[in-house]
Amino acid sequence: MWTPDRSNGQPIYQQIADDLERRISYGEFPPGSLLPSERKLAEQLGVNRSTVILAYAELRSLGIIESRSGSGTRVSKYKWGATPKHTPNWSRYAVGGSFLPNVPFLRRIREALGHNPSLIDFASGELEGDLSPVEEINSLLSGNHFNSYLGYDNPHGYTPLRQSLVSYLHKYRQIQTTESSILVTSGSQQSLYLITQCLLSPGDAVAIEDPSYCYSLPMFQSAGLRLFRLPVDSKGIKPEDIRALYKKHRIKMVFLNPNFQNPTGAVLDPERRARLLDLVSELGLPIVEDDPFSLTAYEETPPPPIKSIDTLGSVLYIGSFSKMAASGLRVGWLVAPHSVVERLADARQQMDFGLSVVPQKLASQFLNSDYFAPHLERLRLRLLYKRDLLIEAIRAELGDLVKFTVPQGGLHLWCKVKPEVNDGKLLEEAIRRGVIFVPGSVYGSDSGYVRFTYARAGEQQIRPGIMKFAAALRAVLG
Amino acid sequence: MWTPDRSNGQPIYQQIADDLERRISYGEFPPGSLLPSERKLAEQLGVNRSTVILAYAELRSLGIIESRSGSGTRVSKYKWGATPKHTPNWSRYAVGGSFLPNVPFLRRIREALGHNPSLIDFASGELEGDLSPVEEINSLLSGNHFNSYLGYDNPHGYTPLRQSLVSYLHKYRQIQTTESSILVTSGSQQSLYLITQCLLSPGDAVAIEDPSYCYSLPMFQSAGLRLFRLPVDSKGIKPEDIRALYKKHRIKMVFLNPNFQNPTGAVLDPERRARLLDLVSELGLPIVEDDPFSLTAYEETPPPPIKSIDTLGSVLYIGSFSKMAASGLRVGWLVAPHSVVERLADARQQMDFGLSVVPQKLASQFLNSDYFAPHLERLRLRLLYKRDLLIEAIRAELGDLVKFTVPQGGLHLWCKVKPEVNDGKLLEEAIRRGVIFVPGSVYGSDSGYVRFTYARAGEQQIRPGIMKFAAALRAVLG
Numbered sequence: 001m002w003t004p005d006r007s008n009g010q011p012i013y014q015q016i017a018d019d020l021e022r023r024i025s026y027g028e029f030p031p032g033s034l035l036p037s038e039r040k041l042a043e044q045l046g047v048n049r050s051t052v053i054l055a056y057a058e059l060r061s062l063g064i065i066e067s068r069s070g071s072g073t074r075v076s077k078y079k080w081g082a083t084p085k086h087t088p089n090w091s092r093y094a095v096g097g098s099f100l101p102n103v104p105f106l107r108r109i110r111e112a113l114g115h116n117p118s119l120i121d122f123a124s125g126e127l128e129g130d131l132s133p134v135e136e137i138n139s140l141l142s143g144n145h146f147n148s149y150l151g152y153d154n155p156h157g158y159t160p161l162r163q164s165l166v167s168y169l170h171k172y173r174q175i176q177t178t179e180s181s182i183l184v185t186s187g188s189q190q191s192l193y194l195i196t197q198c199l200l201s202p203g204d205a206v207a208i209e210d211p212s213y214c215y216s217l218p219m220f221q222s223a224g225l226r227l228f229r230l231p232v233d234s235k236g237i238k239p240e241d242i243r244a245l246y247k248k249h250r251i252k253m254v255f256l257n258p259n260f261q262n263p264t265g266a267v268l269d270p271e272r273r274a275r276l277l278d279l280v281s282e283l284g285l286p287i288v289e290d291d292p293f294s295l296t297a298y299e300e301t302p303p304p305p306i307k308s309i310d311t312l313g314s315v316l317y318i319g320s321f322s323k324m325a326a327s328g329l330r331v332g333w334l335v336a337p338h339s340v341v342e343r344l345a346d347a348r349q350q351m352d353f354g355l356s357v358v359p360q361k362l363a364s365q366f367l368n369s370d371y372f373a374p375h376l377e378r379l380r381l382r383l384l385y386k387r388d389l390l391i392e393a394i395r396a397e398l399g400d401l402v403k404f405t406v407p408q409g410g411l412h413l414w415c416k417v418k419p420e421v422n423d424g425k426l427l428e429e430a431i432r433r434g435v436i437f438v439p440g441s442v443y444g445s446d447s448g449y450v451r452f453t454y455a456r457a458g459e460q461q462i463r464p465g466i467m468k469f470a471a472a473l474r475a476v477l478g
Numbered sequence: 479m480w481t482p483d484r485s486n487g488q489p490i491y492q493q494i495a496d497d498l499e500r501r502i503s504y505g506e507f508p509p510g511s512l513l514p515s516e517r518k519l520a521e522q523l524g525v526n527r528s529t530v531i532l533a534y535a536e537l538r539s540l541g542i543i544e545s546r547s548g549s550g551t552r553v554s555k556y557k558w559g560a561t562p563k564h565t566p567n568w569s570r571y572a573v574g575g576s577f578l579p580n581v582p583f584l585r586r587i588r589e590a591l592g593h594n595p596s597l598i599d600f601a602s603g604e605l606e607g608d609l610s611p612v613e614e615i616n617s618l619l620s621g622n623h624f625n626s627y628l629g630y631d632n633p634h635g636y637t638p639l640r641q642s643l644v645s646y647l648h649k650y651r652q653i654q655t656t657e658s659s660i661l662v663t664s665g666s667q668q669s670l671y672l673i674t675q676c677l678l679s680p681g682d683a684v685a686i687e688d689p690s691y692c693y694s695l696p697m698f699q700s701a702g703l704r705l706f707r708l709p710v711d712s713k714g715i716k717p718e719d720i721r722a723l724y725k726k727h728r729i730k731m732v733f734l735n736p737n738f739q740n741p742t743g744a745v746l747d748p749e750r751r752a753r754l755l756d757l758v759s760e761l762g763l764p765i766v767e768d769d770p771f772s773l774t775a776y777e778e779t780p781p782p783p784i785k786s787i788d789t790l791g792s793v794l795y796i797g798s799f800s801k802m803a804a805s806g807l808r809v810g811w812l813v814a815p816h817s818v819v820e821r822l823a824d825a826r827q828q829m830d831f832g833l834s835v836v837p838q839k840l841a842s843q844f845l846n847s848d849y850f851a852p853h854l855e856r857l858r859l860r861l862l863y864k865r866d867l868l869i870e871a872i873r874a875e876l877g878d879l880v881k882f883t884v885p886q887g888g889l890h891l892w893c894k895v896k897p898e899v900n901d902g903k904l905l906e907e908a909i910r911r912g913v914i915f916v917p918g919s920v921y922g923s924d925s926g927y928v929r930f931t932y933a934r935a936g937e938q939q940i941r942p943g944i945m946k947f948a949a950a951l952r953a954v955l956g
Contacts, residue, residue, distance in 0.1 A: 001658060028659040028816050030791030086762030087790045090814075093730075093764065094821040097676035098701070101824050110633070124630070132628045141836075142620050150610045150804035151934075152602070155588070180479055181506040186664075186830035193829045198575035219828050223576065252571075284564030286571065312565045313508030322831075326628035330834040336568075338506050343572040346579050349588075350697050351671045352664035352830065353800075356808040356837040358619075456629075 003045055012047055013054035020055065021064060024075050030087040035065065035073045043115055100218035105427065105442050112431050120465035122437040122452040125213075125262070125323075125411060131382055131455060132326040136371040140362055152353060155345040157184025157333070158360035164367040165333055172295060174308035175317065175335060183341050185348070186355055187332040188290055188320040189217075194334075194344040195253075195288060195316065196223040205249040209237055211414075213262040214255055215444035229444070230254075232261060234405060236268030239276040246283055253286050259303045260293040263414045263443050263451040265407030267303050277306065280314050287315045292323040293410040295376055298384040300408070313337055321363060323411060323455075324379065330355065331363040383411065383455060386462065390454040393466035401473060402450075411455035414440070416448065419477055423447045429472040435465045481523055490525055491532035498533065499542060502553050508565040513543065513551045521593055578696035583905065583920050590909050598943035600915040600930040603691075603740070603801075603889060609860055609933060610804040614849040618840055630831060633823040635662025635811070636838035642845040643811055650773060652786035653795065653813060661819050663826070664833055665810040666768055666798040667695075672812075672822040673731075673766060673794065674701040683727040687715055689892075691740040692733055693922035707922070708732075710739060712883060714746030717754040724761050731764050737781045738771040741892045741921050741929040743885030745781055755784065758792050765793045770801040771888040773854055776862040778886070791815055799841060801889060801933075802857065808833065809841040861889065861933060864940065868932040871944035879951060880928075889933035892918070894926065897955055901925045907950040913943045 004015045023029055035041070038056065042049040056073055059065040067073045077087075101107070109123050156162065162179035169175040185191045192214075200206065202224025208214040210229035220227055228245045230237040236258060245251045258268035268276075280287055287306065294302040307317040320332035334344065348354065366372060387406075390413055394402060404415045417426075423439035430436060440449020457465055482493045501507055513519070516534065520527040534551055537543045545551045555565075579585065587601050634640065640657035647653040663669045670692075678684065680702025686692040688707035698705055706723045708715040714736055723729045736746035746754075758765055765784065772780040785795040798810035812822065826832065844850060865884075868891055872880060882893045895904075901917035908914060918927020935943055 002656070023656055023658070026654045026656060026659065027788065027791035027793075027813075028656060030815050033815060033817065086759055088758075088762050088764035088792055090764070090791075091817045093677040094817040096679050097821075097825075098679055099675040099825045099828075101821070102828060107824065114632075126629050129629065134628055137628065150612055150615065150806035151604050151607065152800075152805045154592075176504045178480070178501055178504060178506060180501070181504065186833075189828070190830040197577040199571040201574050201576055217828060222828075280566075281564055284566055286566035286568070310505065313505035313568075314566055315505075322630075327630045327831070328628035328835045330831065335505075337508050337511060339511065339569045339572040343575075343579070346585065347575075347577050350577075350580060350667070350695060350700075352668040353805070353808065355664075356834060357806045358840065359834040359836045362836065 001044070004047065013051045013058065016041075016045065016047070016052065016055035017058040020059060021062075024064060029075050030090060031075050031077045032087055033075050033090060035075065037072060098222065100222045102218060103216060103442060105423075105439055106216060108427070109436060109438065112436055116431075116434075118434065119431065120435040120461045120468065121456045122435065122454070122465060122469075124456045125453050126327045127323070127325075127379075127411070127455050128458060130458070131379055132328075133366065133371060133375045134326075136366065136369070136375060137326065137329075137362060140365045140369065140371075150357065153355065153357045153360070155349040155354050156180075156341065157182065157355065158357050158364065161331075161360045161364035161367075162333075164364040168367050169319075169335065172302075173291070173319070174304045177335050180338065181335055181341060183334045183336065183344055183348075184355060184360060185332045185334055186330045186352070187322050187327070188292055188318050189332075190348070191318040191332055191334040192217065192255075192288070192290070193219050194348055196220055196225065198343055198347045199340065200225055200252060204253075205245075205251045206253045206255060207242055207245050207251045208255045209257065209261060211263055211440065211443035211445040211449070212255070212257065213443060216438075216442045232264050232266050234266055236261065236266050236272060237276075239272055239279045242276070242279055242285070243283070246285065251285070253288060254280065255288045255290070256306070257290045257292075258306055259291055260296065260407060260410030262293070262410065263412050263438075263440070263449075265405060265410055265412060265414055267408065268306075273306055273309065277310060277312075277314065281312050285314070288318065289315050290318045292318075292320050295324050296380055296383055296411070297409040298380055298387070302409070307335065316340065324376065325366065329359045329363055331359055386454045386459060387413070389459060389462045390452060390466070393463045394452075397463075397466045397470040398473070401470075411453050413452045413454060415450045415452060417450060417473065421448050421473065421476055426450075426472060426476050429476050430469055433468040433472045435468040435472070437469065479522070482525060491529045491536065494519075494523065494525070494530065494533035495536040498537060499540075502542060507553050508568060509553050509555045510565055511553050511568060513553065515550060576700065578700045580696060581694060581920055583901070583917055584694060586905070587914060587916065590914055594909075594912075596912065597909065598913040598939045598946065599934045600913065600932070600943055600947075602934045603931050604805045605801070605803075605857075605889070605933050606936060608936070609857055610806075611844065611849060611853045612804075614844065614847070614853060615804065615807075615840060618843045618847065618849075628835065631833065631835045631838070633827040633832050634658075634819065635660065635833065636835050636842065639809075639838045639842035639845075640811075642842040646845050647797075647813065650780075651769070651797070652782045655813050658816065659813055659819060661812045661814065661822055661826075662833060662838060663810045663812055664808045664830070665800050665805070666770055666796045667810075668826070669796040669810055669812040670695065670733075670766070670768070671697050672826055674698055674703065676821055676825045677818065678703055678730060682731075683723075683729045684731045684733060685720055685723050685729045686733045687735065687739060689741055689918065689921035689923040689927070690733070690735065691921060694916075694920045710742050710744050712744055714739065714744050714750060715754075717750055717757045720754070720757055720763070721761070724763065729763070731766060732758065733766045733768070734784070735768045735770075736784055737769055738774065738885060738888030740771070740888065741890050741916075741918070741927075743883065743888055743890060743892055745886065746784075751784055751787065755788060755790075755792065759790050763792070766796065767793050768796045770796075770798050773802050774858055774861055774889070775887040776858055776865070780887070785813065794818065802854065803841075803844065807837045807841055809837055864932045864937060865891070867937060867940045868930060868944070871941045872930075875941075875944045875948040876951070879948075889931050891930045891932060893928045893930060895928060895951065899926050899951065899954055904928075904950060904954050907954050908947055911946040911950045911953075913946040913950070915947065 317335040795813040
């Protein structure tokens with residue numbers, strides 16, 4: 001994004017006016033469209049609001065923009081030709097469409113992180129650069145050669161990668177499968193998107209955990225699904241709740257994240273897993289198992305997935321590199337029966353024509369390389385260390401103000417703020433003080449919960465981040 | 479895909495039975511699910527049908543599968559446990575979902591190409607490996623280093639790539655824009671998908687060219703849009719037709735591919751472009767301009783896009799690397815007003831969380847490198863040569879049986895078969911004889927048209943391919 005050049009001699013307001021005039025003439029802000037508010041543009045450009053007021057006054061004097069009180073500043077409609085011509089009403093088009101926008105808190109978080117990269121980030125559910133195998137990827141890259149074809153890939157995914165995944169799933173996840181049961185996707189997100197678009201119809205009822213990251217994904221609502229809740233306790237969901245939902249609402253699918261659940265960190269109890277599989281086989285009900293975090297298990301052997309004991313084929317299994325290596329590779333996978341793989345591969349070809357072969361080849365080489373196991377070992381130790389730093393900071397800075405269960409894997413700590421607090425106010429106050437997190441209501445919980453991700457922020461940032469959060473919380477509590 | 483090992487000593491039918499038993503036990507074919515027909519499995523594995531019949535008999539004798547006349551062969555339901563348990567009815571799930579599958583001819587083409595890689599391919603609308611800058615990409619790759627972060631990318635796309643695209647669009651396409659007006663997508667396909675999902679609502683009417691590749695994309699129907707036709711002649715569509723559709727159906731958007739249109743190869747006449755822009759500005763109607771082929775223009779300067787003369791911001795402009803460099807990079811772009819870019823970036827983050835940064839970085843480096851201009855020059859000359867090879871072959875082998883206009887750019891030749899012919903029969907006969915093409919009805923035209931892509935097949939394959947096609951056509955005409 002363009003920002004004013006303080007050393008170029010021209011007044012800042014004039015530079016801003018020139019840049020806006022250029023962007024208007026290029027069509028970024030067509031005639032009639034709304035410009036950012038003075039406050040917002042000032043924040044984006046890192047200048048005082050008075051500078052933006054001057055820039056807008058300059059453009060107004062040229063007839064390029066118009067301000068009307070109460071309706072903001074717009075690009076003039078009649079400047080652009082002698083006869084009245086109409087630009088499409090793009091903002092109306094942008095609010096149309098059947099696909100729903102992200103939830104407001106998540107858009108606010110993305111916007112805040114975009115404008116202020118120095119925020120201490122407890123919000124983004126991903127690994128910091130230092131936890132990703134960047135050196136390893138670089139060394140695979142430089143040894144790499146695409147010997148011939150760089151065309152459209154197999155819509156199921158790059159064959160050598162699917163072969164590597166068969167071995168990986170067997171060795172690390174105790175899942176027996178074949179390459180024709182695997183669909184390579186752009187992360188778990190795309191697996192979920194394809195499932196909601198292609199296997200379910202508007203009006204269908206589905207069961208999801210409560211709380212769950214699924215509530216942060218409007219794709220469920222965009223697909224017209226009716227969502228019913230399975231409360232999560234320290235041992236995960238209770239299978240009997242599924243039976244009740246099935247009786248009452250004829251749910252058609254169950255979405256679970258049984259290992260180090262996002263956001264609670266809960267691991268589904270082994271005995272409940274057995275009962276769960278009995279129950280769904282009685283009802284003929286499919287389970288979607290999302291398993292991104294298992295290999296981060298800190299101190300024990302990673303819990304096996306439900307899929308590893310699924311003898312009847314009731315489970316669609318989703319995995320990804322995002323939380324255990326690098327989200328920027330955008331490589332995930334779905335293990336599913338033949339008819340499902342074929343259906344989703346066909347749909348996905350229409351949506352994006354498949355993934356680039358370049359990251360798929362890298363991912364395959366990384367899985368097969370001697371780098372993979374040591375990377376996982378290092379990742380687990382580093383995450384454990386960061387978890388402990390976070391807990392130490394919370395105990396010191398927040399004491400009795402919050403309550404939480406210590407997670408044994410994953411990237412997140414789920415906290416209940418004990419006094420009553422307004423999620424939105426706490427978030428804004430925290431952003432103002434330089435730290436950001438995800439309010440629990442994004443995951444469908446009541447107000448007053450907080451998800452802290454400790455994987456993304458640097459080790460030195462954790463204590464200062466919690467100090468800022470504590471100050472924000474105290475300010476909001478008054 | 480697994481195939482039998484003829485050297486391993488074990489009978490082929492036994493190997494097939496063992497492999498199926500393994501795949502059934504892994505859940506690829508759950509209890510109750512339909513297995514491929516004997517004919518189809520034989521084709522997939524490259525064995526005689528009688529071998530598959532023996533393999534199925536073996537599995538039947540073990541109680542693993544059941545055949546009932548008229549309903550095919552299924553995995554047994556009751557083999558898998560003492561009490562009756564139900565696997566989800568996956569095939570019913572696979573036919574559910576609001577997203578429509580690909581059109582049958584395209585699924586048939588993909589299946590045929592998957593099973594028989596030696597088919598001469600006049601169907602896939604992409605470049606052969608030899609036309610892609612594979613050496614150049616390799617040399618960029620080996621000099622490449624990701625210095626730190628491999629996390630989620632900016633949802634608008636990798637910033638250096640958007641900067642490179644601003645220069646590229648200015649230099650090669652006479653489009654003035656800024657990086658904040660650009661959304662990087664997984665090829666043109668994803669741009670179109672996002673537009674149909676996010677800017678239009680079910681029931682909305684849109685105008686598309688006739689014939690058009692848009693008819694091959696069920697995404698328009700999946701989004702619930704009503705499609706109206708703009709006939710294409712040798713000078714493209716007629717603007718007056720848009721006015722008529724607007725009056726009658728209140729169309730909300732117009733989809734155009736004005737330069738070397740797919741499939742006809744037509745270039746929209748300059749005078750019609752001016753009238754088109756006048757008309758849409760009068761109606762306040764947006765145009766989606768898909769421009770994948772312009773830089774393949776064989777002998778003249780590439781025709782500029784409509785976007786380059788769009789002073790009012792009526793045009794959403796789509797471009798891509800797929801047809802001018804390598805479809806396997808999966809890098810495309812959309813130039814749009816601010817409100818549209820924001821809306822689509824938000825939706826795309828929900829669908830796939832954005833593109834991998836690895837191909838985006840490569841694409842950016844390639845655009846900025848000294849390789850880019852010579853690559854385009856070489857591509858144009860080679861495509862021209864292949865076009866002439868195809869036309870020579872058609873004139874020699876088909877003579878008066880077909881009629882076509884010589885395209886001046888792009889990858890396709892659009893042919894009318896003069897005698898009456900059934901598309902499906904011709905396609906099957908051609909596949910049997912070792913050549914494949916796309917029947918014109920896929921693009922919404924009447925039966926009896928054929929799209930030949932000359933970019934994908936090797937130079938030595940073009941004449942033999944047309945000979946096979948000619949034989950198939952004569953066989954079908956009888």
